[in-house]
């Protein structure tokens with residue numbers, strides 16, 4: 001068995017708003033092994049984004065432990081966390097979070113700007129490649145306001161790929177895409193997963209979950225289901241099955 | 248993150264908010280420009296005072312009757328008659344630190360040549376006067392000691408007198424003029440000296456032997472002034488003391504009594520005037536410095552706004568791996584870029600204002616390199632100082648809190 005890249009135990013996250021306390025996560029535990037493709041499902045407000053933010057080292061749990069690659073996140077400094085986010089994690093936000101008035105190419109380049117090991121030419125080359133992978137090779141100079149919602153989402157996906165991450169955390173990365181494009185993206189993720197990248201994918205859509213090897217279902221901050229998917233569908237095959245339409 | 252990238256980001260942020268940034272810079276621009284212009288005016292007037300006073304003879308020592316606290320811009324000692332020829336002779340004899348000395352008697356009157364009539368002043372002196380005042384001759388020659396002794400009616404005249412009394416351009420040397428109806432033979436013309444700092448026309452003079460002026464024109468038996476020059480500029484203060492000693496004992500002034508005369512060196516004059524103009528410069532620069540401070544506060548304000556507006560951007564930069572120090576540098580460089588650009592524009596504006604003042608207001612100015620260097624350095628420091636706190640605040644944000652900021 002391969003080693004655990006994510007290991008959480010009794011993870012709780014509470015938000016205090018005045019006198020009220022919102023229990024977004026009520027003590028959840030699970031492991032994700034290297035090379036797994038996990039989908040996290042659950043109704044709106046069940047705590048999926050909260051969980052993913054913690055896994056992405058963007059947020060800290062109220063209690064419980066989170067170990068990434070054997071290291072307790074709690075023990076890491078702000079700078080060490082920044083380096084992990086920069087070099088190990090590709091994060092796709094539910095709300096894209098692109099820099100306004102900045103070209104798609106520069107948006108994708110952003111993570112590499114904070115990596116001094118990557119030269120300017122290398123940075124550009126990798127950003128162009130990532131944009132081509134998500135099918136935006138012809139939109140590199142467009143700013144977010146000149147792109148459709150789906151295109152913006154794909155820029156955000158390209159940005160998460162550009163630093164060759166060890167794991168990708170995607171928060172509804174296909175939420176704004178039509179079936180064809182989302183299958184294309186899923187087949188891209190399956191491809192990356194085959195290359196060994198661990199993927200954790202939050203989604204609402206059950207058919208997306210069939211492309212993953214495991215599904216965790218959240219409800220009101222608790223895990224209610226956690227099952228292996230024995231019949232992983234190939235997104236490439238499903239894509240081929242789709243009726244040929246206006247393309 | 249590389250400096251070049253940081254500069255690019257800062258440049259972009261500034262360009263995206265051109266008007267706002269320019270308005271913010273205005274404080275710095277005006278501050279720097281006024282510091283430079285004020286210092287240029289201060290330096291300029293100091294230099295011109297020094298130049299005028301030096302042109303009057305920097306070793307010069309003047310001795311006037313009475314306690315003179317009215318400043319040197321007024322004429323000589325008026326009606327006080329405590330200074331007499333014996334004082335002059337005694338000083339000449341005893342003072343070792345003086346190279347030249349002359350008695351001075353002076354008065355006003357009309358210079359007349361035929362139908363040309365001009366009100367001027369006459370100075371009765373001895374031949375050493377020219378060396379003391381550092382005046383040269385344009386033509387002719389100075390009168391001699393013998394002519395002083397015999398109270399000859401010979402005179403030298405300044406350019407202004409020449410222009411007004413000999414308007415036809417004829418050579419005045421050898422001509423006869425009358426001063427208050429006393430005929431004088433013009434034996435020389437003084438070199439042009441122009442106006443001094445106090446606005447006096449130094450060329451509007453007639454110079455004649457003091458014996459002649461004292462007896463024939465003024466009919467007095469005292470002196471208005473004694474002028475001397477110290478051996479060197481450095482000896483001037485000691486020479487002043489020497490002269491004071493001699494006169495005190497000669498006038499039998501007791502320990503407890505005040506002098507009935509005033510001895511001053513040019514050095515003292517220079518420092519008196521320099522210190523007034525220096526004080527003025529300090530005041531002007533203080534005012535200008537305050538506007539620079541206000542400019543700095545403007546930068547701080549705009550950096551706060553910038554950090555607030557871009558909280559989401561900060562969150563994102565952190566989420567993709569930006570460290571606190573990267574964010575700090577980003578905003579600090581933006582602040583410095585604003586202040587330095589403002590400083591640069593301020594220097595240009597300040598130099599422009601100086602040129603304007605010099606040419607259109609005719610004030611003497613002198614741009615000191617140090618004023619440019621200092622105000623520019625102050626700008627950079629202002630940028631760092633006032634940009635630091637907002638930048639620090641931005642860098643301390645939590646990625647997820649910043650991302651969620653609306």
Ligand SMILES: Nc1ncnc2c1ncn2[C@@H]1O[C@H](COP(=O)(O)OP(=O)(O)OP(=O)(O)O)[C@@H](O)[C@H]1O
Nearest residue numbers: 015017022023024043044045046047048049050051
């Ligand atoms: N910063 C916050 N402050 C207060 N409450 C919060 C905060 N973030 C999340 N919550 C609350 O925590 C709960 C879980 O939110 P979360 O965003 O994780 O839901 P989600 O499963 O991602 O939903 P969706 O599918 O709609 O994106 C919600 O009730 C939400 O109101």
Ligand SMILES: [Mg+2]
Nearest residue numbers: 048049050094
């Ligand atoms: Mg969510």
